[in-house]
Amino acid sequence: MHDLRxxxxxxxxxxxxxxxxxxRHLGGRGARLVxxxxxxxxxxxxxxxxxxxxIEHLARAxxxxxxxxxxxxxxxAGERWGRIDGLVANAQSFRPVMPLTEVDAADMDVLFDTGPKGTLWSMQAVVPRMRAQGWGRIVTMGTSMGLTGAPGYGPYAASNEAIRSLTRTAANEWGRDGITVNCVLPASAAHRMEPDSSPERAAAFAAMYDNHPIGRDGDPERDIAPVVAFLLSDGSRYVTGQTIGVDGGGILRA
Ligand SMILES: NC(=O)c1ccc[n+]([C@@H]2O[C@H](COP(=O)([O-])OP(=O)(O)OC[C@H]3O[C@@H](n4cnc5c(N)ncnc54)[C@H](OP(=O)(O)O)[C@@H]3O)[C@@H](O)[C@H]2O)c1
Structure with missing residues (x-):
């Protein structure tokens, strides 16, 4: 039931x-990728x-x-392989951290255009084919900062809560077509640290894991991907509209 070949x-x-x-993880398990x-x-x-x-793939900007x-x-993709089984709506552009009083329209537009709107456009693109197949798996990405209201991340957090809301509506609308839709809240931030990060930034990053249940950052391939793979498989067919934290329990600190 967990086969992705x-x-x-x-x-x-x-x-x-x-x-x-x-x-890397999904391709390593035999999935064909876009x-x-x-x-x-x-x-x-x-x-x-x-x-x-x-790994068999199609790569496009x-x-x-x-x-x-x-x-x-x-x-x-549909023409090439005759089907689309899964979508991970993972892309979102980011903006610098700033207090709400400094947020302008451009900040809001970038985060909402590439977050909830980009997620919805991606879902709309694949759903007709999934419906015709009677089978599909969609995973969206949110952030625990949307739940906790982390200071400085207002537009990002709000745009990600909109993604979670769309996830629930999509689950309701497409469940009887054999399509499940779930949202993952990941934590894997090491790759966002520049090699020449200031000592202050490096210390702030390390401090994030001080009182964290598992005590370390997530690894995209070994910690985040296996859970996404489960949500893309037949084994998760009775799970839909859910938010699943894949953050080592980090949200428990809130
Ligand atoms: N990292 C975390 O701890 C964390 C926590 C919570 C939620 N998330 C969410 O998880 C997802 C992945 O996070 P990440 O840290 O891996 O992100 P990331 O390092 O910033 O990478 C983002 C990826 O999305 C692409 N991208 C950005 N804007 C795009 C656009 N408008 N159209 C198409 N592609 C675009 C980037 O390509 P280019 O370089 O070409 O722009 C890059 O491949 C995001 O949705 C993020 O909000 C991450």
């Missing part, structure tokens, strides 16, 4: 971090790595905020 899975934002870890990113260079590098690993481009990508 020959499943066709779209992962948006798979050129680094969690998305790339997902691609991977995206915004920048051509990152997409080319991810494609080269997947090719090196012998597509902005997740571009609804027509997402539909065209799904059409290309």
């Amino acid at each position: 020959d499943r066709v899975v779209v992962i948006t934002g798979a050129t680094r971090g969690i998305g790339l870890g997902l691609a 991977v995206t990113g915004r920048r051509e260079a990152g997409v080319a590098a991810a494609a080269a790595e997947l090719a090196e690993l012998g 597509v902005d997740v905020a571009d609804r027509e481009a997402m539909v065209a990508l799904a059409a290309e």
Whole structure:
């Protein structure tokens, strides 16, 4: 029931971090992948790595905020493999941390265009084919900061709560088509640390795990991806509309 061999899975934002870890894990288990990113260079590098690993894939630079481009990508994948089994709506552009009083319209637009809107466009692109198959798995990405209201992350947290809300509506609307939709709240932040990060930033990062139940950051490939793989498999067929923290229990600190 957990087999992913020959499943066709779209992962948006798979050129680094969690998305790339997902691609390595899912591809390693025999899934055929559609991977995206915004920048051509990152997409080319991810494609080269997947090719090196012998993972069958289609790699395209597509902005997740571009609804027509997402539909065209799904059409290309459908033509190539005749089906789309899974979607991991992972891409979202980020903005610097700032207090609510300094947030402007551009900050809100970037986070909402690439977060809830990008997630919805990605779902709309794959759902017709999943419906026709009578089987589909969708995993969205949220953040525990949406639940805790972390200071400085207002637009990011709000946009991710909108993604969780869309996840529940999608689960209700598509459940009888054999499509499940669940939201993962990951924690895997080491790749966001620049090698030349200031000592203060490095200390702040380390402090995040001081009173953390498991006491360390998540690894995209070994900690986050196996849970996503379960949600993409037949084994999770009676789980839908749920939020699943894959954060080592970090949210318990709130
Ligand atoms: N890391 C964490 O601890 C954490 C915690 C909670 C939630 N999340 C969520 O999990 C997801 C992945 O996080 P991450 O830390 O791995 O992110 P990341 O390191 O910032 O990587 C984001 C990926 O998405 C792509 N991307 C960004 N904007 C895009 C757009 N508009 N269209 C298409 N692709 C785009 C990036 O490609 P380019 O480089 O080409 O832009 C990159 O491949 C995000 O949705 C994030 O909000 C992460």
